Amino acid sequence: MEDVIAKFKQSKLELIHPNAAGIDIGSASHFVAVPPDRDNKPVREFKSFTADLNGLADWLEACEIDTVAMESTGVYWIPLYELLESRGLTVYLVNARHVRNVSGRKSDVLDCQWLQQLMSFGLLSGAFRPKDEICALRAISRQRDMLIRYQARHVQHMQKALAQMNIQLANVISDIVGETGQKIVRAIITGERDGHILANLKSNRIRAGKDEIEKSLVGNWREEHLFALKQAMSLYDAYSERLTECDRQLETMLAALQVHKVEICQKKRRSNVKNAPKFDLRAHLIGMCGVDLTRIDGIEVTTAMKVLSEVGADMSRFKSAKQFASWLGLCPGTKISGGKVLSGASKRTANRAAQALRMAAVSLKSSQSALGAYYRRLCGRLDKAKAITATAHKLARLIYTMLTKGTEYVDKGQEYYEERYRQRVLHHLTVRARKLGFNLTPVPEAT
Known part of the structure; x- marks a missing residue:
């Protein structure tokens, strides 16, 4: 501890980035601060229009700025970040939580000035942002996840419509949008009401028998609930089409990122993962x-x-x-105070x-x-x-x-792990017994 205190006393606050600027991001406008000696008006406001963002970048270049710190506010920082990065500036994306807890800073002007000062002395660290091609891949992947969530809501709407008609199909098959579930629900939408005919549509993988499925398909076929069921299925199909488009886009983007030669199967492989993409x-x-x-x-x-x-x-x-x-x-x-660990969460x-x-x-x-x-x-x-x-x-x-x-993972199995864990426990028990003046004696195995 004394060595740490001595090093802290010897350290001085030095100017690490003399050409740094701070930007407070907003939805309609951005406030920018540069060093006071670079311009007669070191703090300026720029609108979020593209023409104004180009003017902001031109002003930073005129002030000989090479480093910029900005807060990661919503998604409003993305256009400006990409523009400044394309101009050759080093941009640090800063977490707003790390710089806000200072009293007296309650305006956009003071915020951008505070960012500029902290960045000048190297007191801020930028957040991780991958390369452009990975950012593009991430955007499509997140779009696909969003479509899956929205599609799942319409599956719930189908279940609700069936339950209101007392069609207990969801209680006899696990997934109403699986192969069997879709055949039965689509047949209901087209006008089929005979439970025996609907039960014959079941796949051999369904554990429930035809009699049980036929019994679950007896209900009151009210028009308003059938209409809701039809619309929910239409919306489900619409999201399925959008997911197919996302899969094609993902396949194209991943093909452009290939750096190792791997044989890619053109046919669809059967996957146990639900909602997995329809390519290899x-x-x-x-x-x-x-x-x-x-x-x-x-x-x-x-x-x-x-x-x-x-x-x-x-x-x-x-x-x-x-x-x-x-x-x-x-x-x-590592939440520690007074030498006591307050929280390790x-x-x-x-x-x-x-x-x-x-x-x-x-x-x-x-x-x-x-x-x-x-x-x-x-x-x-x-x-x-x-x-x-x-x-x-x-x-x-x-x-x-x-x-x-670049190494492959090899699983050594549950038995190997359990044996290693047993050896570790035995070693610690042996050491502890010796400290207490005892020796461990193994019990002979029963014949």
Whole structure:
């Protein structure tokens, strides 16, 4: 501690970026501050129109600005960020939470001046933003996720219309928009009311018998509910068409990002993941990053797609796996005061990659793998939320190692993990017994 205090006393606040500017982002206008010696009016307001943004960039170049700090307000920062970056300026995207807790700054003018001062002394760090091609891939991937969410709402509308007619189809088959469910619902929409005929449309994979399905299809066929069912199915089909367009766009963009030669199957592969793209996504991802992330237990192809679309395959921005896990918000917190740990909870974040890894961790509940055994052991001694976060942290470190070193993941199985865990526990018990003056004696196995 004394060494840290001595270094702190020796350090001086130096001017790191003398040509820095600060920008307070708004929806209608942006306030920009430059060093006072660069212009007679060092703080100016620019509208958010494209012509005004070009004027803002011209003014910064006239003031010999090479570094810009701006707040990440909504999506309003994106056009200006891309424009300034295309002009050759170094742009730092700053989290507004990190700079707002200073008393006396309650106006846009003071905000941009404060950003400019902090950036000048190197007290701000920019947020991670991947390359342009990854940003484009991320936008299409998020658009696809949004369409899936909207489509799911219309599935709920179909279930509601059927329930109001007392058609209990959802209680005998697991998915009303599966192969059997769609055949039956579309037949109902076209006017079929005979339960025996509708039950004959079931697939051989459905466990429920024809008699049970026929019994569930007896209800009151009210016109208003049939109309709502028809509209919900039409909207479901409309979103299916938009999802097909997104899949084609994703396939084109991923094909442009291929850096490794991988044989891509042109035929549709059957996937156990619902709502997975209708092309060989796994082969495209291997060609993009050079390793197969789906070899990690719990990481499905859609999970790997979400992680790579948010971060990309280039991990050079993160110095270590710890820094990558910290950016994801999966590492323990360090809230300490007076030498006492107040909280070790991880920070709250809306990181989509972290959410995907948490979902992958939950799927390891029944996995007969080393990661599955690890997750179940954590659930035994921690609450479930902490166990999920810790397992997601481990998945993030594995992904970082695979992408940086180019090595494949090999699962050694649940038995290997349990034996190693047993050896660790036995070693610690032996050391503790020796400190207390005892020796551990193994119990002979029963014949």
